[in-house]
Amino acid sequence: MGHLLVPLEYTQAMRSASHSDALFVGFRVCTRFMVHAPWLFYLSTSVRGLRATEFGWIIAIFYLAVVLFEVPSGILADRFGRRRLLVIGALANVLACGMLAVAFDFLSFAAVQVLFAIGTAAISGADSALLFDRLAAEGREEDYTRIEGTSQAAWLIVTAVAMALADRFLIEGGDPTPTVVVTGLFQLIGVAFALGLKESRRPEEKPARAIVAAALENVVRVPGAARWIAISVGVFVLIRSAIVLLYNPILDAVEIPVDRWGSLLALINVAGGLAAWQTHRWTGGRGAERMVLLLPIALIAMYAGLATLRSGSAAMLFCIQGIAFGVYPVAMRTVLNRRIRDPHHRATVLSIESLACRLAFSGVAVAVGTLLERAELRWAIGAAVALGLAPLLGSALLPATGSTTDRSPDQREDGT
16 A cells, blocks of 8 residues: 555645646636726726826826835735735725726725725735745746746636627726726635635745845845846836727727727737747746847837827737737746745845836826827827836846856755
8 A cells, every 4th residue: 555655645736736726827817807907098087087197197106006015015925924915915906996986086096096006016926926935845846937827828818708798798888887896806706716825935034124135135136137127127118008008099099999999908818818828838948038038129019010000900019019918927027036046035026026117117107198198199109118118228237147047055956
């Protein structure tokens, strides 16, 4: 019987790992499921009466609030456990959806964005850190990129199907409010998934100040870490500007009916989901770095087409954004995780990267939102491109890219 114990224990371990992987994918799908997103500009302005400039400000409030909560949430995740922060984040999203369903003035919309910011900050970094450390503890670190890609793909494809159905069943009389209710239901399911997640790492016992100091040391001293964070900021701005700020105005300019916006974004999400699903195949060695560097080139080509073409078919160029959106988080998190020396500070380091991205985009949202109201659409598109290129060009002034050998001797010995 003894010779049967090892296969039995192995089978049970694999079943447990598969169950944990599925829970993570389910959590990622639900908490990133924002089926109301294609109509947010339209809901805020055409249905609820906000001006375009006010919409730019509420988007800026969201990103500034994320910046405010980002690093503290990463510290709390490292200090008290990642799963707790994931539960809090999903609950904050539920409350945000409830308030958005009844918001009609600027202050109410601002409060909604603060709640969404709390949810985003609590989840951002903590989810990837929980996954990476669990896989490392199970001796499955090489599966990280595959599972990240699978979760990204599942979320995008599930959202794509939901958006196509929303066009048909939820946009009644041009009012997209029912999509907000559906989003809230998915966030509630996300709470249940978070409660079932397994956390393999013991919470850090160091005080918050020591955690932040160690995380900043990782960013400053590890060759390439700061440079890749700057590159991430530029790519993030180019991706987010397209879908958050310019998607509705561009579709309106090329006269695509509002009840087709969700179906188009569904197609964009499918393109992103397929790209995310296959990203792990090209991230070995320096592959992840090369993929990140190719994204700005593709996005700038997309913006050039959107600025010059005025037919409805030009909207298909947004599929480039979808592919970039599918690839970017998987490849970028792979690059950064390989440069984090101490796993006890992983969530905080990832939160610093996320903070930099969102802080930059908060300023972009105000600038582009103002131009959308006061200037021609092409000027808003040009501003988004210029503001995205700035950190990309600035990254050349930072230390040269390092490699996985930049990690500490202890990490290299145990394979993390």
